[in-house]
Amino acid sequence: MTIEIRPRNTRRGRPRAGGGFTCDRCGRDAGKPRVRWPEGNICGTCFHTAVRTYGYCGGCGFERMLPGLIDEKTVCVDCAGITTDFHCTSCGIEAEHYRRGICARCALRDDLTPMMLDNPADPAAMQTLVNIFCAVDRPESIHTWKRSTSVQDLLHRLASGEIPMTHEGLDRVDDDRRTAHLRSVLEHHQLLPPRDRYLALFEEWIANKIAVIGQPAVRRPAEQFATWHHLKRVRVIAAEGKPTRGPVHASKQDITETIKFLTWLHDTHNRTAATCLQLDVDEWLAAGPTTRHLVRTFFVWAKATRINRNVTIAHRSPAPTVTFTQDERLRWIRELLTGSSEALPYRVAGILLLLYAQPMVKIAALRTEQVSTDTDGLRIALGTQPAPVPEPFAALLRLQVASRATRLTGADAGWLFPSFRTGRHLHPNTLMDRLRALGINLRGARATTLRALVTQVPPPLAAEMLGYSYSVAHRHAELAAQPWAQYSTHRK
Numbered sequence: 001m002t003i004e005i006r007p008r009n010t011r012r013g014r015p016r017a018g019g020g021f022t023c024d025r026c027g028r029d030a031g032k033p034r035v036r037w038p039e040g041n042i043c044g045t046c047f048h049t050a051v052r053t054y055g056y057c058g059g060c061g062f063e064r065m066l067p068g069l070i071d072e073k074t075v076c077v078d079c080a081g082i083t084t085d086f087h088c089t090s091c092g093i094e095a096e097h098y099r100r101g102i103c104a105r106c107a108l109r110d111d112l113t114p115m116m117l118d119n120p121a122d123p124a125a126m127q128t129l130v131n132i133f134c135a136v137d138r139p140e141s142i143h144t145w146k147r148s149t150s151v152q153d154l155l156h157r158l159a160s161g162e163i164p165m166t167h168e169g170l171d172r173v174d175d176d177r178r179t180a181h182l183r184s185v186l187e188h189h190q191l192l193p194p195r196d197r198y199l200a201l202f203e204e205w206i207a208n209k210i211a212v213i214g215q216p217a218v219r220r221p222a223e224q225f226a227t228w229h230h231l232k233r234v235r236v237i238a239a240e241g242k243p244t245r246g247p248v249h250a251s252k253q254d255i256t257e258t259i260k261f262l263t264w265l266h267d268t269h270n271r272t273a274a275t276c277l278q279l280d281v282d283e284w285l286a287a288g289p290t291t292r293h294l295v296r297t298f299f300v301w302a303k304a305t306r307i308n309r310n311v312t313i314a315h316r317s318p319a320p321t322v323t324f325t326q327d328e329r330l331r332w333i334r335e336l337l338t339g340s341s342e343a344l345p346y347r348v349a350g351i352l353l354l355l356y357a358q359p360m361v362k363i364a365a366l367r368t369e370q371v372s373t374d375t376d377g378l379r380i381a382l383g384t385q386p387a388p389v390p391e392p393f394a395a396l397l398r399l400q401v402a403s404r405a406t407r408l409t410g411a412d413a414g415w416l417f418p419s420f421r422t423g424r425h426l427h428p429n430t431l432m433d434r435l436r437a438l439g440i441n442l443r444g445a446r447a448t449t450l451r452a453l454v455t456q457v458p459p460p461l462a463a464e465m466l467g468y469s470y471s472v473a474h475r476h477a478e479l480a481a482q483p484w485a486q487y488s489t490h491r492k
């Protein structure tokens with residue numbers, strides 16, 4: 001750097017007793033000055049802003065870098081009396097020197113040239129790519145990106161032709177986050193066609209989902225169904241430029257339900273997609289959550305492809321009922337307590353909804369310290385009064401607290417439902433999607449639960465334990481006293 005660093009023992013400005021100094025431009029206290037200009041001692045923040053300021057000089061009128069400040073006007077180095085020459089010795093523009101007299105852009109070109117232009121497999125493509133990197137608004141961001149050895153490795157292998165500059169080539173690189181940046185740069189400059197992110201993730205999801213099926217009699221039809229029916233369909237949607245997120249989501253559910261069914265069919269009846277009987281399907285549908293109905297898509301496809309022409313599943317009436325009866329509520333509590341319909345966190349979240357009428361947003365953000373033990377057993381703080389947690393749910397809740405602790409590797413933020421990917425808690429939408437996918441009508445479930453609770457405990461106490469306002473608790477108590485038909489007319 002050729003920036004004037006403040007010489008020792010000549011501190012002008014306003015030294016402070018604590019050893020720091022006060023910036024003469026912004027007036028803030030800082031550790032040490034970044035530079036000393038005729039104007040005074042300048043802090044790092046002010047310096048960086050100054051050398052990124054360009055325009056017509058308030059003194060001489062020339063258009064150039066305006067790091068100086070005189071009478072509230074930004075001025076050039078000459079008018080400000082700054083003796084540093086900010087001209088890049090390589091390209092000649094006035095800019096902050098990134099290193100040894102050259103600007104960040106020239107430094108970047110110096111770095112990338114040996115890395116990417118030393119006998120590359122495709123010289124034209126690599127030259128274009130280097131030009132693109134050097135032309136970005138903030139070359140510093142590329143410097144930061146390429147500091148990682150995995151990025152340097154990626155660029156080397158791209159130049160040598162070991163990794164083809166295609167979507168498929170980049171797919172083979174492990175480092176997702178860093179290739180994602182390169183991919184978006186290549187797409188933006190039309191060196192790669194835009195690719196649908198959801199489609200790409202879906203392809204990967206199918207491969208992983210199929211890979212873990214051990215039984216060939218299950219794997220083969222599941223894979224055919226996933227690729228020939230669903231993937232083909234999503235590819236068509238993507239090619240038409242239509243959004244694929246929704247269709248991918250629906251396809252995943254269909255495939256997941258199909259694998260569950262085929263696995264059960266094989267394990268229970270030792271039959272396959274081809275030998276499956278109507279009776280098997282009827283048994284499966286009758287004994288589980290409504291999501292099992294999604295296997296219908298598989299059998300429609302199986303009929304069309306002549307894999308199985310014996311099974312017919314009627315369309316389910318699509319209108320989801322807004323009502324949610326106490327029986328349904330109790331059935332779901334039982335299912336989530338004992339069944340294996342979902343992973344533990346989602347079962348616990350579902351029971352919190354069905355026992356305490358808590359909104360999903362609040363459930364998602366629960367912290368482990370809200371669960372405590374006293375002489376009467378487990379309690380959970382949802383309102384001002386901790387609410388008792390009855391067995392056997394208490395055991396399940398303890399398990400969730402314990403299992404999340406053993407699974408955490410990084411910093412523990414204390415979430416009851418941590419997301420291991422982001423370090424935050426699970427998104428409420430994730431919880432809602434999973435519970436809805438089971439067939440739970442969330443809105444109905446919460447209203448019905450609250451109604452049941454206020455008939456069991458006095459509304460003021462319920463309000464305190466559940467974190468509801470008194471008026472809401474009272475309103476539900478009144479509604480609970482009314483016949484159901486009347487209640488539904490109150491809903492919009």
Ligand SMILES: [Zn+2]
Pocket residue numbers: 023024025026027028042043044045046047
């Ligand atoms: Zn400052």
Ligand SMILES: [Zn+2]
Pocket residue numbers: 057058059060061062075076077078079
């Ligand atoms: Zn000037």
Ligand SMILES: [Zn+2]
Pocket residue numbers: 088089090091092093102103104105106107
């Ligand atoms: Zn330069």
